[in-house]
Amino acid sequence: MTRVLDLRPATPADAAGIGPCHLACWQETYAGLLSPAFFAGRSPERFAANWAQLLADPATAPVTVASADGEVVGFAQVVPSRDTPPVREEELVSLYLRAAHHGSGLGQALLDAVLDDRPASLWVAEQNARARRFYERNGFSADGAREVDESWEGLAQVRLVR
Template identity: 45%
Template sequence: MSVPEGVVLRPAVAADAEAGADLHLACWREAYGPLVGREQLEARLHDRQRWVDAWHAQLADGPPRTVAESRDGDLVGFAVVGENRDGTKVSGRVAPYELYAVYTRERWWGSGLGQALLDAVLPDGATSLWVLEDNHRAQGFYARNGFVPDGAREHYAGLDCWEIRMVRP
């Protein structure tokens, strides 16, 4: 799928850490606000500096991130895939890759930007992801891209909710 007009996809760089953290926080509020308790969500998001520090660390040492930048210079989405982090924490075959994140700001939902980001980072090999069990919108997006639930489920304490694993062979 093509990138929506007025947006470019590019590799994230160290200078994106603060804007990336702000984007990440905004995306979590928009995506998870309707799905989890407000107090729980805000408790997880309240420390902006922790998110900025995490972005700095991940940009320095983590797998490459792809960001979507709007014509006015704002970051409006990002995606990242890396080695699977599941190890032996859950049962079942573990895919070699894991989609760590694909987020866009709510105003870009349905625009094709999420698809463009996914297409930009998705590897050829089997890939898994974790998605909130109640996030049917995201699950539908992943299903349209060949991901299926594999039966793994775990409690995500950070938001006090359940998530399921989906895998694309």
């Protein structure tokens, strides 16, 4: 079966697809790191509503979506650094891809679309070895910064820079 893959800028109409994709990516990515209770109160509809609000705001930094056969399977976004003081001008705040598409090249295509080879920072779950290897292959390395997010059940994140 030939799949039609697409990478393009998100529009407000994409919120209905990005929302469920976002939650599913969280569930796949953080399943071994966060409890089922963490996800229990979250719904695809609420995620879609949040994305609708975000994408309707003209001040929102561009979001790129990846789709397969018309279904949103990933997304990525770069914003001005949120770190104080900033270690890089830009920060990759999201790059999520459904697990079924890992290794397909879509993750790399998303990263290239939103950041190319520019310097940037990002935060990644300390125990997310797959994501850390991906970013390391793309020139990122840990700079020693680490945060523990209590609202995420004490999940530790490390900052990567290039």
